[in-house]
Amino acid sequence: MTDGPDSASGVELSRRRALGVVAAGAVGALAGCLGGGDTIDSLPQRGDQQVIADVESFPNQGNEHVQRGTQVDYDTRPPTSGPHYAGTVQAGFYEEAQPMGDVIHTLEHGAVVAYYDPDAITETARENLQTWGRSFTGTWQSFLAMPYPYDDPETPYALTAWRHLLRMGEYDEAAVRAFCAEYLGRGPENPVR
Incomplete structure (x- = not known):
């Protein structure tokens, strides 16, 4: 049985979530550097x-x-x-x-x-x-x-x-x-x- 695009393994799913957290953090840091309002x-x-x-x-x-x-x-x-x-x-x-x-x-x-x-x-x-x-x-x-x-x-x-x-x-x-x-x-x- 092969994994399809919608059935990522647990390890792959964890990796994707981690990348999402890192990407969200990077976007937040960039917004802070650009002086995006009330901080x-x-x-x-x-x-x-x-x-x-x-x-x-x-x-x-x-x-x-x-x-x-x-x-x-x-x-x-x-x-x-x-x-x-x-x-x-x-x-x-x-x-x-x-x-x-x-x-x-x-x-x-x-x-x-x-x-x-x-x-x-x-x-x-x-x-x-x-x-x-x-x-x-x-x-x-x-x-x-x-x-x-x-x-x-x-x-x-x-x-x-x-x-x-x-x-x-x-x-x-x-x-x-x-x-x-x-x-x-x-x-x-x-x-x-």
Whole structure:
């Protein structure tokens, strides 16, 4: 008796199943590398406290919605809370500063915003920030990077979340990961973590 195409032996069936699992894993890994959306589960529940020990925390400056175009003076530079517009900024890497009223609302939604000095950004930092911007795209847990919205920034890089700020003298991928683990998805409007 010979095996037909629909009657694989037990060994052959096991081999096929194993290949299917490997193929599914490869597709999942490829999707993760391409930054296919929300990957919040890949972050630890909390950031490494030694890495984020220099995070500054500030009082809430409010979350009132104001009319687009309203000039708001924020207490921190870059801002970490305060009156803002009704719009938000999509996740991603930006070559130009986005409207601060929208950026602040995005922080309220649980985003992490990375600022960089365009004159100091390294290629490694650019590529890493682009990856973060492609990987965390959810409404309540997004990541965006943009140049500082003013001249003469205090440091080449800074990370912000609602009421929190970490200034970095040089790009530190471990600090970005720890900051995101601690604050991404934990905005006051609709915390998802």
